[in-house]
Amino acid sequence: MRPSAMSVADLEARLSAEFPDTFKRDSGLAILEAWHGGCRVRLGYSPATLRPGGTISGVAMMMLADVTMYVAVLASIGWRPLAVTTNLNINFLRKPSPGALIAQCRLLKLGQRLAVGDVNISTEAGEHLVAHATSTYSIPPS
Amino acid sequence: MRPSAMSVADLEARLSAEFPDTFKRDSGLAILEAWHGGCRVRLGYSPATLRPGGTISGVAMMMLADVTMYVAVLASIGWRPLAVTTNLNINFLRKPSPGALIAQCRLLKLGQRLAVGDVNISTEAGEHLVAHATSTYSIPPS
Amino acid sequence: MRPSAMSVADLEARLSAEFPDTFKRDSGLAILEAWHGGCRVRLGYSPATLRPGGTISGVAMMMLADVTMYVAVLASIGWRPLAVTTNLNINFLRKPSPGALIAQCRLLKLGQRLAVGDVNISTEAGEHLVAHATSTYSIPPS
């Protein structure tokens, strides 16, 4: 596995500085591992992400999928914060029981202008997949 | 246009009670209009939704698309809060300048078990479309 | 409505020459109208497109959606046959009864590098929508 262009500590520090609302101390997001072409991100459990039926909201999972894809892109091309999502498609597969989620991204394509990846989201207990997303990022000229 | 199964005031009151984190007083979400088969929802501007480049974050627009689809479903079938998103696909078209957004949903299909709709998101100034989503909701047995 | 960059007759002649397998005489595809930013395409009925249950196959509708988006792009930027689909998302809404289909495309975004559009497919009788697609094309440098 080729190493990440940035360390996990560096990624987290810069993301917190640029996106204080998303990566704030109590958001529960943590990068577990990052490499060239992918990463794993954890979303800690918070009652704020629940919706009726006692399950984690779809919006929390969409945010997690988008952040995980963003981290995978930055881990592969270095700090280019103006990379932006152009498409995200997500299927919600099962209602997760309350608890932390783990998202794993792999880039399917890393071109000069576009990166495409997929993200598998499962419960931390790992018993099953709860959502699956594919996403495209547009990469700005360096 | 066939009227909504619930008034806008009733929809907002129940959504605020069930989803206090999303529909909290300062979230900026407001239902402008709802009818059988569709609705219009406004997301007020908040610096919290900005991302690098001074534009509104993709997560804020995904949340808006998902909420708008949910309101359109509830306006059509009445209060069934356990309806859940099974798929959401979104294309981000242009970087919105800072300001309020308007999302309009129309249901393309309203079946017994599934509802499918699309959502157009534009700036309130209305000069152009900034995102377009399609989404499927699973409808629980009544 | 701004006129198409190419006439319908010219579009059909060039598409038949470049894609003889798709636009062959008996494929049933006909461009009804084209303008800058959109078009309407008809797919005639053929028993070959049926699948079990007596309905038109999903593959025939995906082909129709993709061709319609391609025609809308060419009508807007002129003859650039190397434009290619990068993403297509389609929802099948109702089983169409046997008969011709009409697809209408509008471009949601026409940039230098990417075009995004949606396509509504209905039966020619017009009673209802049978499928809805969104698609992105990558535009080669001119």
Added chain:
Amino acid sequence: MRPSAMSVADLEARLSAEFPDTFKRDSGLAILEAWHGGCRVRLGYSPATLRPGGTISGVAMMMLADVTMYVAVLASIGWRPLAVTTNLNINFLRKPSPGALIAQCRLLKLGQRLAVGDVNISTEAGEHLVAHATSTYSIPPS
């Protein structure tokens, strides 16, 4: 790996009988392997699937993705030909050089009413992924 509900020979015989246009002798489709929850399908090379630029058409890859998902569903639930696609999302990643394609499907969810899966399509030479699809099938009551 749990075995398929139907043998490959049985699947091919029934699909050829039900979908003579798609599974006809010269279509080049062959099921390489099938198991409960997935399968691999080969699409042989044919000049008819080419498009300008000498590459394989998107429509051929959409057909392959849809068929592969269908085979994975039938291999898991047995012969229920009225199962139908409700959604398909495909990203085209690289222009495949002329040659056979291999599609591999895994089901992400197999419920009573819905099955969701993803499909990776690569060249037979295997050097890289050329397309990635996710799809949902609606399963009729048995």
